[in-house]
Amino acid sequence: MADVKKYTPHDFSKVRGLAGISNDQIEEHLKLYEGYVKRTNALTEKLAGLAAEGKASGADPVYAELTRRLGFEYGGMVNHEYYFGNLTAGAQAEPPAGSRFRKAIEASYGRYDLWLADFKAVATMPGIGWAMTFQDPGTGWLSNHFVTLHENGVPPGFSTVVALDGWEHAFMRDYKAFERGKYVDAFLKNVNWEAVDKRVK
Numbered sequence: 001m002a003d004v005k006k007y008t009p010h011d012f013s014k015v016r017g018l019a020g021i022s023n024d025q026i027e028e029h030l031k032l033y034e035g036y037v038k039r040t041n042a043l044t045e046k047l048a049g050l051a052a053e054g055k056a057s058g059a060d061p062v063y064a065e066l067t068r069r070l071g072f073e074y075g076g077m078v079n080h081e082y083y084f085g086n087l088t089a090g091a092q093a094e095p096p097a098g099s100r101f102r103k104a105i106e107a108s109y110g111r112y113d114l115w116l117a118d119f120k121a122v123a124t125m126p127g128i129g130w131a132m133t134f135q136d137p138g139t140g141w142l143s144n145h146f147v148t149l150h151e152n153g154v155p156p157g158f159s160t161v162v163a164l165d166g167w168e169h170a171f172m173r174d175y176k177a178f179e180r181g182k183y184v185d186a187f188l189k190n191v192n193w194e195a196v197d198k199r200v201k
Helices: 023-052 061-085 100-109 112-123 180-188 193-199
Strands: 130-135 142-147 159-165
Touching: 023 061, 061 130, 061 159, 100 112, 100 142, 100 193, 112 130, 112 142, 112 159, 112 180, 159 193
Parallel strands: none
Antiparallel strands: 130 142, 130 159
């Protein structure tokens, strides 16, 4: 059997000193992210082994459930990489005028404040999940979505531009369960608009 490729956790050691999101919160959250990486690797190896043994079968409930679980773990790993990748200390308050992201927002929403109000509304909806801005590869338009369980709610083929983890584990060291709005405000003070800009096609 060919060697199964393995992921290694990205280095997010520079994601510290954020406004309103403590270093302890980030440390705890990074451990959770590393767990997704480990489980993605373990499931990938297990499924590759079953396939090599000729046991890949949708009729096999074990194989089927492991495959479904891989989507969850993979999504958890990748979404967290987008999340930590769009955070930085000392961030600008807003995306710069003339940036690709700002132009894409204006083409999609008309004005930055309309995108921002919509993003905050999605991010503070009841339920566990992610608030994410995606780009439609066909039109270039941006749209905000609530994504549950990492993989449910992602428009097929769309690319992630902004990712906010709205699960309680992302903020409950710093905020109470009912204070997600305060966490969302803190997140928006730490968005690395340069990193976001690079995601816009």
